[in-house]
Amino acid sequence: MQVLQVLIGGVAQGCIYGLIALGFVLIYKATETVSFAQGDLMMLGAFLGLALLSAAGLPFWLTIPSVILAMAAFGALLERLVISPILGQPAFAIVMLTIGIGYVARGAITMIPGIGTETHALEVPYRGALVTFGALVLAVEQLVVIAVTALLCALLYLLFRYSKVGIAMQASSQNQLAAYYMGIPVRRLNGLVWGLASAVAAIAGLLLAPITFVHANMGLIGLKAFPAAVVGGFGSLPGAIVGGALIGVVEALAGFYLPEGFKDITPYAVVLLMLVLRPNGLFGESLRKKV
Amino acid sequence: MRADEILLSAQDLSVRFGGVLAVNKVSFELRRGEVFTLIGPNGAGKTTVFNLISRIYQPTGGRIDYLGQPLTTVPPHRVAGLGIARTFQNIELFEHATVLQNLLIGRHLRHSRRLWAELLFLPAVREAERQTRRKVEEVIEFLDLQHYRDTLVAGLPYGVRKVVELARALAMEPRLLLLDEPSSGLNAEETGDMAFWIQDIQQLLGITVLMVEHDMSLVSRVSDRVLAMSQGEVLALGTPAEVQAHPGVIEAYLGSADDASSLRRAVA
Amino acid sequence: MRFIFKTSYDQDIALAKHGGHRFWYGLLLLALAAAPWTLDEYWLAQLTFVLIYGIVGLGLMLLAGFTGLFSLGHAAFLGVGAYTEAVLAAQGWPFPLSIAMAALLSAAVGAVVGLPALRVKGIYLGLATLSFAFIVEEGLARWESVTGGNAGKMVGAMQARIGDWGWTVDSAEGFYAVCLLLAITCTLAVLNLLRAPTGRAFVAIRDSEISAQSMGIHLAYYKTLSFAISAALAGIGGALYAHKIRFLSPDQFSVLQSIDLLLMVVIGGPGSVHGAFLGAAFLITMPQLIALVKDGLPAAIGQAPGLQGAVYGLVLIAFVLFEPLGIYGRWVKVRTWLQLFPFYRRGLFKRQKAFQKSDRLK
Numbered sequence: 079m080q081v082l083q084v085l086i087g088g089v090a091q092g093c094i095y096g097l098i099a100l101g102f103v104l105i106y107k108a109t110e111t112v113s114f115a116q117g118d119l120m121m122l123g124a125f126l127g128l129a130l131l132s133a134a135g136l137p138f139w140l141t142i143p144s145v146i147l148a149m150a151a152f153g154a155l156l157e158r159l160v161i162s163p164i165l166g167q168p169a170f171a172i173v174m175l176t177i178g179i180g181y182v183a184r185g186a187i188t189m190i191p192g193i194g195t196e197t198h199a200l201e202v203p204y205r206g207a208l209v210t211f212g213a214l215v216l217a218v219e220q221l222v223v224i225a226v227t228a229l230l231c232a233l234l235y236l237l238f239r240y241s242k243v244g245i246a247m248q249a250s251s252q253n254q255l256a257a258y259y260m261g262i263p264v265r266r267l268n269g270l271v272w273g274l275a276s277a278v279a280a281i282a283g284l285l286l287a288p289i290t291f292v293h294a295n296m297g298l299i300g301l302k303a304f305p306a307a308v309v310g311g312f313g314s315l316p317g318a319i320v321g322g323a324l325i326g327v328v329e330a331l332a333g334f335y336l337p338e339g340f341k342d343i344t345p346y347a348v349v350l351l352m353l354v355l356r357p358n359g360l361f362g363e364s365l366r367k368k369v
Numbered sequence: 370m371r372a373d374e375i376l377l378s379a380q381d382l383s384v385r386f387g388g389v390l391a392v393n394k395v396s397f398e399l400r401r402g403e404v405f406t407l408i409g410p411n412g413a414g415k416t417t418v419f420n421l422i423s424r425i426y427q428p429t430g431g432r433i434d435y436l437g438q439p440l441t442t443v444p445p446h447r448v449a450g451l452g453i454a455r456t457f458q459n460i461e462l463f464e465h466a467t468v469l470q471n472l473l474i475g476r477h478l479r480h481s482r483r484l485w486a487e488l489l490f491l492p493a494v495r496e497a498e499r500q501t502r503r504k505v506e507e508v509i510e511f512l513d514l515q516h517y518r519d520t521l522v523a524g525l526p527y528g529v530r531k532v533v534e535l536a537r538a539l540a541m542e543p544r545l546l547l548l549d550e551p552s553s554g555l556n557a558e559e560t561g562d563m564a565f566w567i568q569d570i571q572q573l574l575g576i577t578v579l580m581v582e583h584d585m586s587l588v589s590r591v592s593d594r595v596l597a598m599s600q601g602e603v604l605a606l607g608t609p610a611e612v613q614a615h616p617g618v619i620e621a622y623l624g625s626a627d628d629a630s631s632l633r634r635a636v637a
Numbered sequence: 638m639r640f641i642f643k644t645s646y647d648q649d650i651a652l653a654k655h656g657g658h659r660f661w662y663g664l665l666l667l668a669l670a671a672a673p674w675t676l677d678e679y680w681l682a683q684l685t686f687v688l689i690y691g692i693v694g695l696g697l698m699l700l701a702g703f704t705g706l707f708s709l710g711h712a713a714f715l716g717v718g719a720y721t722e723a724v725l726a727a728q729g730w731p732f733p734l735s736i737a738m739a740a741l742l743s744a745a746v747g748a749v750v751g752l753p754a755l756r757v758k759g760i761y762l763g764l765a766t767l768s769f770a771f772i773v774e775e776g777l778a779r780w781e782s783v784t785g786g787n788a789g790k791m792v793g794a795m796q797a798r799i800g801d802w803g804w805t806v807d808s809a810e811g812f813y814a815v816c817l818l819l820a821i822t823c824t825l826a827v828l829n830l831l832r833a834p835t836g837r838a839f840v841a842i843r844d845s846e847i848s849a850q851s852m853g854i855h856l857a858y859y860k861t862l863s864f865a866i867s868a869a870l871a872g873i874g875g876a877l878y879a880h881k882i883r884f885l886s887p888d889q890f891s892v893l894q895s896i897d898l899l900l901m902v903v904i905g906g907p908g909s910v911h912g913a914f915l916g917a918a919f920l921i922t923m924p925q926l927i928a929l930v931k932d933g934l935p936a937a938i939g940q941a942p943g944l945q946g947a948v949y950g951l952v953l954i955a956f957v958l959f960e961p962l963g964i965y966g967r968w969v970k971v972r973t974w975l976q977l978f979p980f981y982r983r984g985l986f987k988r989q990k991a992f993q994k995s996d997r998l999k
Contacts, residue, residue: 185946
């Protein structure tokens with residue numbers, strides 16, 4: 079029974095990793111850039127939720143969509159101002175840029191007097207609630223995470239399967255110039271993708287906040303989301319979630335069965351194993367240059 | 370080595386990528402000192418044959434022998450040491466280095482490399498550097514690249530890059546030179562220069578040349594023998610005139626008369 | 638405007654290309670040698686840090702800037718070198734031997750970390766190195782018998798003694814001299830490597846692996862070598878760092894430290910040896926500058942704890958957006974402007990804005 083609870087906790091944690099990884103993969107699929115800022119965007123979303131819910135006193139059902147929309151707009155703005163000028167530069171430069179964005183986000187939040195350096199609780203309606211299934215006692219927060227992740231995946235799947243956006247994204251990631259010629263509005267598409275990725279990060283932040291509390295360094299969880307993306311395969315959206323769930327479960331089981339200290343390194347050991355066995359991840363594609 | 374000795378021979382060479390049989394039982398022999406050209410429409414498998422010889426791909430059938438020894442067991446980075454150099458269809462130069470540095474890298478195998486000697490830059494290393502530089506200058510003079518010696522490759526026009534690619538292959542002092550579409554993207558004058566250079570490479574430097582080419586005038590000018598391929602298979606083998614007159618080759622390139630008539634537009 | 642008329646190959650092979658080079662670098666060496674007498678203790682300590690970080694930056698520059706291999710976990714090698722030195726110094730090893738040992742051990746770890754490089758490229762390699770770094774950091778924390786774990790480890794003074802005879806480096810000037818000597822040696826070694834076939838092989842691997850292979854460059858050997866040398870340099874830096882800081886704990890070698898090292902390389906100027914030291918200088922002086930400017934800012938901003946991080950981030954973003962060639966690149970532009978005056982054209986250093994093509998097919 080305890081194992082089952084540990085597993086569900088692991089899946090919930092893994093869904094968070096998966097959501098952040100989903101953001102990376104969205105951006106990678108559209109623009110072939112890797113964004114290290116997803117974790118910190120998640121943190122910003124959580125703080126915004128805190129500000130609206132606790133400080134401004136907005137009702138819960140209004141806060142959530144507001145945060146998502148605001149973060150989406152912020153992500154699109156970020157893309158327009160900072161990312162699009164350097165598209166076409168080597169990947170190294172773009173990664174450093176997103177790391178810089180993360181630094182600025184963390185620093186800016188820490189600078190807010192009083193709030194920045196403290197840890198806060200997000201007053202969600204289901205905070206602390208428990209639900210019982212026979213002998214199984216589960217935290218509602220974890221169940222909400224899993225449910226919302228599943229819903230989000232379904233929505234995104236519908237978006238990409240039945241709309242032209244998904245194809246347009248892949249086209250522009252493989253050859254931007256050709257995409258322009260085909261009439262794909264590449265700049266608007268990039269803005270859309272970053273907005274979407276930021277919205278997903280905001281959702282992740284709102285989901286995580288009840289579990290780990292809101293504080294300036296919560297974005298560092300983003301670093302654990304990379305193993306999720308690697309395991310799933312960097313070009314695959316479902317892979318991100320599956321990878322995340324896998325990492326979450328492995329981590330939870332390691333924490334349960336193995337001595338202390340191994341829990342933190344298991345995601346990275348899994349990454350290394352994956353890179354040796356299947357470098358392109360579970361769902362990734364293997365491409366080779368034709369000379 | 371006698372002039373008519375076989376340098377490279379491919380027997381029933383085949384390679385399959387997934388469901389596609391890119392090269393199907395291709396056989397030919399390359400004699401020392403000749404210029405041998407592979408022709409064929411796009412997708413015929415000519416560059417694939419090159420990639421098989423350079424060991425970038427592993428054949429799924431058949432064999433390649435070089436100087437009597439099987440080539441299919443040699444790892445890719447050892448091919449250069451056997452005296453095989455190649456140019457690439459889409460230029461693979463080192464973009465952020467100068468022309469001179471590109472050529473110097475071409476001479477990588479010609480000196481022994483000892484890490485500690487290099488870290489301390491012993492006199493032996495310095496002397497080896499001077500030797501390398503001297504050799505590279507010979508190649509620069511052969512191909513008239515003096516003007517571009519210190520220019521970054523990224524800033525060079527396409528025609529010059531093709532010449533630098535050739536220079537880099539020559540800097541390796543190979544026995545066998547694989548040229549992949551040497552005249553693609555070059556104008557008539559540059560193609561003429563390329564023809565002269567290929568002749569000089571064959572006659573002055575004594576290098577055997579295996580070439581993939583589309584420009585039939587260049588092929589006729591410089592080739593000793595021609596192999597025509599289509600859909601991964603050999604169509605014809607012989608002198609340029611023989612192959613160009615071969616009906617199968619004409620059909621592969623131009624299509625038969627029936628096909629052409631279906632494309633003709635009806636007069637309104 | 639300087640025109641170099643070349644009459645011998647040696648002029649291209651030599652490190653100092655003309656009289657001006659020899660003059661200015663000679664002056665720099667003199668200034669550095671005279672520092673213990675001209676600078677006060679605080680600035681001498683900062684300069685020592687610049688030299689130490691410069692050596693580490695040299696290693697990372699070789700790996701990322703010259704061989705094109707992405708390493709997000711370089712602090713791990715720093716940590717290995719630092720702890721090796723701490724342990725060996727405590728056992729009484731003379732410092733030339735212990736530093737050599739630190740370099741060798743870091744090189745071995747580097748070769749292991751470089752194994753994924755043989756199979757994966759780009760961001761995957763970066764993530765593999767990141768993963769290794771986390772594992773090494775955790776390992777350092779758990780191996781308490783040797784490293785003292787999270788409680789930390791004291792490091793003694795640097796010394797080279799056999800019995801009563803020898804030298805204990807217990808003065809700031811003496812330590813500075815050792816650091817300077819090592820920095821110069823490492824720089825010369827890397828410069829020598831870069832003008833020799835091995836250095837050219839690294840650059841070839843960065844620019845086009847397939848054609849490097851067809852030139853006979855054994856990719857696996859050179860990639861592993863690059864990782865090993867880069868890690869060895871980080872190990873030497875780490876050994877010196879241990880003696881400077883005097884107290885080691887595993888969280889000094891976390892991923893944030895790795896990112897700081899990368900910051901150093903990017904801001905200094907990727908792909909140039911100067912960039913390593915300029916970046917190190919930036920990393921060390923930035924906190925000083927912030928501290929200086931802090932008092933002039935309104936209290937809400939100036940006294941806030943997150944200011945340093947935010948400023949670092951802003952500077953990094955600014956450099957990547959506006960000056961991708963880093964501080965060294967900006968210096969080259971200024972120097973060219975001065976040399977060509979008044980004929981400097983703005984388009985001289987214009988970046989070719991390439992429309993983005995899929996990186997997976999490179």
